[in-house]
Amino acid sequence: MKAVLLFALLICVCAVFAELGGKRALVLLDDSYIESSHSKFFKSLKERGYSLKYQELKGSEAVKLSKFGQFEYDHVILFAPSADIDSDEFIEFVDHGGNLLIGANSDVSDSVREVASACGIDLDDTDTIVVDHVNFEAQDYDSKHTLIIADQDASASLILGEAKVAPVLFRGVGAKVRDHALNYPLLKASPSAYVSKLTGSKKQTKVGRSPSLVAALQARNHARVVVSGSLDLFSDSLYDAPVKKIQDGKTTTVSERSGNEDLANIITRWVFQEKGALRSRNLQHNLVGGSKPDMYTIKDNVEFSVIIEEWNGKEWVPYQANDVQLEVRMLDPYIRTTLKNDGKGRFYTIFTLPDVYGVFTFRIDYQRPGYAGLHTFDRIPVRPFRHNQYERFIDSAYPYYAGAFSMLVGLCLFSAVFLYHKDTPSKVKTN
């Protein structure tokens, strides 16, 4: 029976993570020329084993992501900023674990904006563009300084890995990212950037570091979404372009080749779940040297262990970290301890339950930028001592024991004396 249950559980776990490693990707394009203008981007995906299906969105042609209630793709690349799509279908796709990469530009349509906004990333108004009069690409000198040079954001490096990426060239729309643990800005404009109307008056609407250029969502169901304000960021022309900057009237070369390709690869690897996917299984706890009871008793020593694994693109391998924490809580956390890692993916600890009864939750809530959130817990009641679990004889009670027994003996003596003693002196008195 147990084996059957375990097997069923295994199937469930497999079903949940079935999409991991999936390579079916749908590419949605405004115009088929993007296929050639972004050929390097698509080529690198193909080389990594993705089967790409291209679809050109023209007019009101509807996109069908699912067939008979099943989504046919693992990933969707939405490089059709101006297309009018059914935003609900895309949101549902994300809610069913699908991964989504959106490339936008200044013509972004309302429906695409809706999808991004549902993921916590609010793209700026249509016909706006990010402008930077300090950090702009030198070739763009006579233009409006819309091809800007962006450096990586500090928080993004956690997602993107340790490798430092060369400055990135960006032309497109900015975004405002919701302040939420699930959202991260990946690329931000330099402080001198601002958002400007593309046409008409040059009234600036946003200044400072607030415009995010590329932002990500790590959904709770492990689905991932990346929204890039610039579709051009992935284009061949910007892949190969050198990054030149005008400083003090002179053109200096910052980098011979832009970081766009590296950034695109890192983004696709992350958004298509090739890295940073975590799972936990086999959460176990039991008495030290015993089995798992229906209820623990206060002050019990408990052994706790859980297996955490990371997806390396091909298979699940033990996760290596030393910052996974266990929280034992009942309204408030009573114990918060870092789990030891045995190197084989098993995280474990031994702790003593507090002297408090109640229904306790043993919880692991592991949130790291770039990693899928791990939230796993088990609830178990902790009961007070049974009437016969208390200490039988305690030192401080010995005076009372002595008192009770001396009283007993005294009563017996008194009774004996009272019953058998002859009161002779009284006779003398009467005499």
Next chain:
Amino acid sequence: GTLTWFNSLLGFHRVKMKTPTKELNQVKVPAKILVADVKDVLESGVSTEKQEYLLKLLILSLIYLLAFSTRLFSVLRYESVIHEFDPYFNYRSTKYLVNEGIYNFLNWFDQSAWYPLGRIVGGTIYPGLMATAAAVYWVLHAVNITVDIRNVCVLLAPWFASNTAMVTYLFAKEIKDESAGLIAAAFIAIVPGYISRSVAGSYDNEGIAIFALILTYYLWVKAVKTGSLFWSAACSLAYFYMVSAWGGYVFIINLIPLYVLVMLLTGRYSSRLYTAYCTLYVLGTLLAMQITFVGFQPVQSSEHMAAFGTFGILQLFGAFNWVRSHMTPENFSRFFKTTLLAILAIAFAGFAIGVATGYISPWTGRFYSLFDPTWAKENIPIIASVSEHQPTTWASFFFDLHILTFLFPAGMYFCFSKLTDANIFLIIYGITAVYFAGVMVRLMLVLAPVACVLGAYAVSCTLQTYAKHLKKPNPVVVSASTSKRNITVAQALPVQRELGAIMLSGIAIMLVLYSFHCTWVTSEAYSSPSIVLAARQHDGSRLIFDDFREAYRWLGQNTPDDARIMSWWDYGYQISAMGNRTVLVDNNTWNNSHIAQVGKAMASPEDKAYEIMRALDVDYVLVIFGGLTGYASDDINKFLWMVRIAGSTDPNIIESNYYTPRGEFRIDKEGAPAMLNCLMYKLCYYRFSEVYTEQGRAPGYDRVRNAEIGNKGFKLEYLEEAFTSQHWLVRVYKVKTPDNRGGIVNL
């Protein structure tokens, strides 16, 4: 099987109800006269004593049946169902006791109550009731009567009411005589003040506690009368049973010391009193401490200090008496002064040390509430919120006691006119019970038995006086012949016999009225189970609202086994007993701050409430809504108490925010914004604006508040409707899990 059994009871009941309630009082009350009549009727050679004995037996067995059967209205009208709120917990724990045995019951840690705190049931209840029911169950099963535990629980209170009537007979007999005993037994069998707590299905502590209370008092009077160790020990056993059954045992352990003090002050000290009290105090205290819930309270808490102090005073009194008999008066006076001072100094020092070390904590709420019983309800909102803690009105005195209200002072008068040790006890019991019954409605229960005994005292004295007049046909002659000699004697009237007849028939009419009133009150007021509601339709037919059980069953069938249900505490016991689901708070209101959390969630806007509910792992929220049917005791009407209780721990919840600027509590357009947007309002009135409730009114017309609701057509963001019962009395909502993409929920 059960049903036919009840049907047979029904038949029995109908026959009995018509005759005994009226006749019993007429027939058995003038017992002494009847004996004479019966003697004429019976032409056999049975002696008077035997006839008297048979008659008494007949009367008592009729009372026994009457007390039981008059409490069965609810079972006959509805079904064999547990009533109200607390009885559901008692029922659930009795089932646990029967299934798991005594030791597991003692150690029962209930994980499904007070989530996530849990509750140690064994150590937080008076187990007497469950133990009694389980014992009955085990005995019946031992003799192969396989009765369901629910039926044992339902019928336990009526059975104990019959037993109480028998004990009251003994008590009154001990105080006065057998005739008073019979009247008292008849009185208490049907007195509404006691029936309110002991109808079938009202499976609560009070049901058996009154039996234990009267038994203790009977044995106490007996012990004082005889001065026998046997009766005193029996009294302490009865006291132990009372302690195991009800928190009201504190009344006994304060009343008896008070009585002892009064006896000392009135110079009625005797060695009988000394023996009785010392035995009771020592044995009773030791026994009481065996109840886990009581624990060390008998030696520590202020409620028990009076008993302890009296015990000490009694020892001193005895000691001084003994010393005095061996000393000259001058020496004794000197000795008395010095010893008394020394003792007082030692006592004061001990008290001071106790207070300083915190061993004795006199200045707590408990202490104040002992001297001023209204203290708790003025200072603790959770106590004030319970309707049965309100002061008693005159109307309810009359409603619950009827003629006993007037017979009570008459009985007092007769007691005072012939002071004995037993009468003094009755007087003190009467006075204190009246005081407590005036403070709280629920303590009417303590007053009812003593009112019956005092009433019986009065009736029996009156009857005895006038029955003599009736029996002797010659007072006219006698009074005429002796009128010269006793001019001042007023009763020397020529119409003695007629006067007697008038008095007797007057009393008979009163007693008949009493029995009519009692039956009517029982039938109309005290026999509704409150879990099933009934209303009369226009055509006079009865409409049954069974929404509560419908909803609890829904919970039990459609939610995960470990689902946690948040509701106001009133419904906690019912949800856990009938729905078998975990609740956050229940009727055992031991943790004020946890209840305040629930109150705060109910009083907060949806997003704030969601944070609280997530922190407490709430899966479902249950509210009671009467706006569609006109059921007045719903959650909106209780809502202000939720606000008050929440406000007592969290100053951010301010009661006045929920009132209109003019200080009104309204739910229509004029209502305060905080009110119209709080969680409780939204859960009660969700989609209510789509319903027409009354002709000629706009949709969304609340029939309890008689107003059209002020916030219409709103959507719920953090919860979704899961279930609404047939008449919308119970509505259940599911708390949404956090949004996959972060969404609206910023958690």
